[in-house]
Amino acid sequence: xxxxxxxxxxxxxxxxxxxxxxxxxxxxxxxxxxxxxxxxxxxxxxxxxxxxxxxx
Numbered sequence: 160x161x162x163x164x165x166x167x168x169x170x171x172x173x174x175x176x177x178x179x180x181x182x183x184x185x186x187x188x189x190x191x192x193x194x195x196x197x198x199x200x201x202x203x204x205x206x207x208x209x210x211x212x213x214x215x
Contacts, residue, residue: 160172160174160177160183160185161185161202163177164185168191168192168193169191169193170186170187170188170191170193170194170197170200171184171185171186171187172184172185172186181206182206182207182208182209183204183205183206183207184204184205185202185203185204185205186200186202186203186205187200187201187202187203188200188202
């Protein structure tokens with residue numbers, strides 16, 4: 160996903176944007192032509208998991 164985001168000069172990308180049905184988002188950049196005045200943001204992955212009990 161980071162490769163896809165970088166190829167589009169993006170700063171973030173959600174899995175559904177590229178046809179992946181997951182609750183996942185990535186963001187971050189060191190320098191970006193679209194956001195030249197923005198401070199660096201560390202590359203980050205956020206996952207929204209579904210928690211299911213294994214037993215009662």
